[in-house]
Amino acid sequence: MAHAPHQPSMLDLADEASLGSLGGLRRHELTMGAWVDHLPGWVHGSDLVLETLLDEVDWQAERREMWDREVDVPRLLRWYAWHETLPHELLTSARSRLSAHYAAELGEEFATAGMCLYRDGRDSVAWHGDTIGKGATVDTMVAIVSFGSPRSLLLRPRGGGSSLRFPLGHGDLIVMGGSCQRTWEHCIPKTARTVGPRVSVQFRPRGVS
Secondary structure, three states: OOOOOOOOOOOOOOOOOEEOOOOOOEEEEOOOOEEEEEEOOOEEOHHHHHHHHHHHOOOEOOEEEEOOEEEEOOOEEEEEOOOOOOOOHHHHHHHHHHHHHOHHHHOOOOOEEEEEEEOOOOOOEEEEOOOOEHHHOOOOOEEEEEEEOOEEEEEEEOOOOOOEEEEEOOOOEEEEEEOHHHHEEEEEOOOOOOOOOEEEEEEEOOOEO
């Protein structure tokens, strides 16, 4: 699997990977009932998790129909159903911690784990919301934990408008909740900067994609 060399973060050195407190989550209230929680550096020793994800996940390249032709999806993908074992035990712990923390608001557990590998600055994901399934009609949550080189996650109101920017990497956590998937969009734009690989792990309830 080809990707840019990974440069470990000098700010995230640890002998083992662990989770910090969720007490530092900062909520950003958006419009139309949407919100975003953000916590930089939730995972300590995140480079250790990244090494496992890069080396042991059976990443898949996909092609999709777009503009009347089939094109390569500009990132590698792996989706884990609720009953599959995740590739690193810290991810299992993270999913459980998030399910417990958001139990009162979400009303159910985070179940699936979608993963994206952005190999370098040419990989990206276009503006979209996770509106396949029940996310199209009801409030839900998507929790994203990032590993590797920081990339910018942008959010904007659906249909256009000023965007918010969150640089995500090195164990950062962002949770999109409320009506966010229906009323806002998010993307990871391409960048001309030289960047190493980033893995995004997206925890979702069942029936949301």
